[in-house]
Amino acid sequence: MSDSTSQGAPALYGSDVSTDEQRDALTGGEVPIAVYGLGKMGLPLASVYADVTGNVTGVDVDPAVVESISAGENHIVGEPGLSDLVEEVVDRGALSATTEGSTAAADARVHVVIVPTLVDEDSKPDLSVVESVMADVAAGLSAGDQVILESTVPPRTCRDVVAPTLAAESGLDREEFGVAFCPERTSSGRALEDIRGAYPKIVGGIDDESTRVAELLYGEISSNEIVPVADATTAEAVKVFEGVYRDVNIALANELTKHAEELEISVLEAIEAANTQPFCDLHIPGAGVGGHCIPYYPHFLIQMFNADSRLMELSREINDTMPTYTAELALSGLAKHGKESAGSDVLVLGLTYRAGVDELRATPAMGVIERLAGAGADVTAVDPITDTTEPFEDAGANVVSLDDVREGSYDAVVLVTAQEAFEDLEIPALAADDPLVVVDGRQALTELQNEHGIYYRGIGINA
Known part of the structure; x- marks a missing residue:
C-alpha cells in the first residue's frame, strides 16, 4: 500500500460517511484532485473541476504548458471563456500545475486521466500514453482513492488494463480503490459549455462503488443528467459507438453524393427533405x-x-477515399477545359481538419495535396488557423499566407476547410484565366455556382 500523503484527506471510495458529507468535502476543497493531461480537453476539464472543488493539480509532460498554466495563462486557442477561467482559478489557488505525475498522485484522492489514445501504423489502438499515466497514478495511489478515465479507449480497457495495472504497481488490493470510465463528450470550440452540462454525462465503474463515486463527482461538475450504466465496459462502448455511428453515417452520405451526381440532383436537398x-x-x-x-x-x-466489422471497415474505406475524390474533381475539371494537370496551379484552402480548430490529425487536406501534387500540379496551400507547414510542404505544397494568396493566380481552387477568414477572399479574382475550376468540399462557396468564369464542383451539390 502507498504511503501517500493523500491519506489525511477524506476518501470517497469505500467511505462510511454519508453522500452529503462527501459532497460537502468535495465542494469545500477537502478532497484533492489530480487531472492528468492539460491539452485541448484536459485543461478545460481541470479548470471546471478547480472551479467547483477549489483543489486541483493539473499534470502535463510539457514544461512549457505547466509554466503557462502556473502563470494563469491558457495555451488552448479557440475556447470561449477558458482564458478567463484559467486565470481566475489559478489566482485563487484552486488550480496548480506540475510535470511530476507521481507527486501529484501522492497528494490526490481523485485521479482524472484525459490523455490521447491514437492508433499505430497498423491501425491498432495505442494505449502507451494511458499506461504511462496509470504508472504515475499507481505510484501515489492510496486505499480509498478513485481513478476516473475520460480518454476514449477500446472497451474492456478499465477492466483488463487499468485496474490490474494499478493494483499490481501500487501494491493495493483491487477492492481498495475505485476505477470508472466517464467519457468526455466535448467538442473543440465549446469545451466549457459541454463539460458543464450540454449533454448527459455517462459514468460506469468496474464495481458499484466506483459508479457511485463517479456519479457523485460529475453530479457536482455537470448541470445535466448523470447516466450510470452497468459497468465501465458499457461506458467505454458508449463513447466508441458514438464515433462509429458518425463515421458510418458520414460514409453513407458520401456514397449517396455519388449517386446524386449520376441522378443530377442535389444530395443536400434530398437529405434535408429526408430528415x-x-x-x-x-x-x-x-x-x-x-x-x-x-x-x-x-x-x-x-x-x-x-466480431464481424465489415460495415465499419467499409465506412472507413469510403471516408478515407474522400480527399482523393475531392482532388479528382479538380483534376477532371481542369481536363474538361483542356488544361493538363502537370504544371497547373492549384490553391488548397484550409489545412486543419475542422474550421476554427488548430488540429491536423487525419486532416483531409493531406490526401488532397498528395493527390494533386502526385498528378504534377503546382500546389499552393493556405490556412490562417495553423502555423504548422512542414507536413504539407513534405506532401508537395507551398504553404503561404493569405496575403500571398491574394497576389497569386490559379487554375483551380479547392476548399477543404471553410475557415472564417476565407469569407472575405475574392475567389473569382484569383483566376489565371477562364474558367477557374472551383471545388467546394464543404458547401461553403455555393454563391459561385452561377458566377461567370467559374466552373463549380461541389461535394453534395450537383452543378
Missing part, C-alpha cells in the same frame, strides 16, 4: 473525415475484437 422524417438523420457529405476522434474510434472495435 424531416423523424426516423431519418442523414449526415452531410464532405471532403473527408479528420481529427483525433472519428477516424480512429472504429479501429478500437475492428482491431481488438473478432
Whole structure:
C-alpha cells in the first residue's frame, strides 16, 4: 500500500460517511484532485473541476504548458471563456500545475486521466500514453482513492488494463480503490459549455462503488443528467459507438453524393427533405473525415475484437477515399477545359481538419495535396488557423499566407476547410484565366455556382 500523503484527506471510495458529507468535502476543497493531461480537453476539464472543488493539480509532460498554466495563462486557442477561467482559478489557488505525475498522485484522492489514445501504423489502438499515466497514478495511489478515465479507449480497457495495472504497481488490493470510465463528450470550440452540462454525462465503474463515486463527482461538475450504466465496459462502448455511428453515417452520405451526381440532383436537398422524417438523420457529405476522434474510434472495435466489422471497415474505406475524390474533381475539371494537370496551379484552402480548430490529425487536406501534387500540379496551400507547414510542404505544397494568396493566380481552387477568414477572399479574382475550376468540399462557396468564369464542383451539390 502507498504511503501517500493523500491519506489525511477524506476518501470517497469505500467511505462510511454519508453522500452529503462527501459532497460537502468535495465542494469545500477537502478532497484533492489530480487531472492528468492539460491539452485541448484536459485543461478545460481541470479548470471546471478547480472551479467547483477549489483543489486541483493539473499534470502535463510539457514544461512549457505547466509554466503557462502556473502563470494563469491558457495555451488552448479557440475556447470561449477558458482564458478567463484559467486565470481566475489559478489566482485563487484552486488550480496548480506540475510535470511530476507521481507527486501529484501522492497528494490526490481523485485521479482524472484525459490523455490521447491514437492508433499505430497498423491501425491498432495505442494505449502507451494511458499506461504511462496509470504508472504515475499507481505510484501515489492510496486505499480509498478513485481513478476516473475520460480518454476514449477500446472497451474492456478499465477492466483488463487499468485496474490490474494499478493494483499490481501500487501494491493495493483491487477492492481498495475505485476505477470508472466517464467519457468526455466535448467538442473543440465549446469545451466549457459541454463539460458543464450540454449533454448527459455517462459514468460506469468496474464495481458499484466506483459508479457511485463517479456519479457523485460529475453530479457536482455537470448541470445535466448523470447516466450510470452497468459497468465501465458499457461506458467505454458508449463513447466508441458514438464515433462509429458518425463515421458510418458520414460514409453513407458520401456514397449517396455519388449517386446524386449520376441522378443530377442535389444530395443536400434530398437529405434535408429526408430528415424531416423523424426516423431519418442523414449526415452531410464532405471532403473527408479528420481529427483525433472519428477516424480512429472504429479501429478500437475492428482491431481488438473478432466480431464481424465489415460495415465499419467499409465506412472507413469510403471516408478515407474522400480527399482523393475531392482532388479528382479538380483534376477532371481542369481536363474538361483542356488544361493538363502537370504544371497547373492549384490553391488548397484550409489545412486543419475542422474550421476554427488548430488540429491536423487525419486532416483531409493531406490526401488532397498528395493527390494533386502526385498528378504534377503546382500546389499552393493556405490556412490562417495553423502555423504548422512542414507536413504539407513534405506532401508537395507551398504553404503561404493569405496575403500571398491574394497576389497569386490559379487554375483551380479547392476548399477543404471553410475557415472564417476565407469569407472575405475574392475567389473569382484569383483566376489565371477562364474558367477557374472551383471545388467546394464543404458547401461553403455555393454563391459561385452561377458566377461567370467559374466552373463549380461541389461535394453534395450537383452543378
